[in-house]
Amino acid sequence: MTITAYQKLQRNAFGRLVLTDTEGQVHEGVVPVRAHPISAPDEGVSLVGQDGHELLWVDRLSALPAAERELLQAELASRDFMPSIQRIRKVSTFSTPSQWTVETDRGETQFILRTEEDIRRLGEGRLLIASSHGLQMLVPDRFALDKGSKKLLERFL
Known part of the structure; x- marks a missing residue:
């Protein structure tokens, strides 16, 4: 099903x-999943049903009407914690x-790095x-990290 093959996307009373779809079939508990959450977060979002099958593919979130786009962005933000x-x-x-x-955009935290392989290079720094x-x-x-952070990080790369 493509982006034009649905009638309505909304939340039910339980927040799901x-x-x-255009045939009037109602799919509850739909979950949005980004195809490329880091490199292209606005492109390629799949709406997956409770059975794990894709119900709808969205090429670009920006192509959706404002109400549906905001609904999906809010749902994705609650799921994507990075x-x-x-x-x-x-x-x-x-x-x-x-x-x-480390200091993150969500505050200071501590974690254990098991191996150097747990640091993945994604390109473009x-x-x-x-x-x-x-x-x-x-x-x-x-x-773009500060000098001290770069020095510590380089020991593991």
Whole structure:
């Protein structure tokens, strides 16, 4: 089903997304899933039904009417929790596993870096760092970090 193949997207009384297609079939508990959450967050969003099958593909969120776009953006924001690292305060040791203390856009936190392989290079200076608990944190531009943060980070790259 494409973007034009639906009639209405709304929330029900329980706060869950409900998609009504052009045939009048109602799909409750629809979940939006980004195809490329980091590199192209506005492009390629799939609306998936409770059975795990795709009900609707949205090429661009910006192509949706304002009400549906805001509804999907709010739903995606509640699901996508990826703090952005702004500064690396300290690391416990330069071998892994090591405990990192970082400042993020959501506040200061600590996490354990199990191995150097838990730091993924995404291109254009971006990094994705996975904690031992599976939390993903983004470094939007490692070259824009302060001097101390760069020095600590380079020991692991």
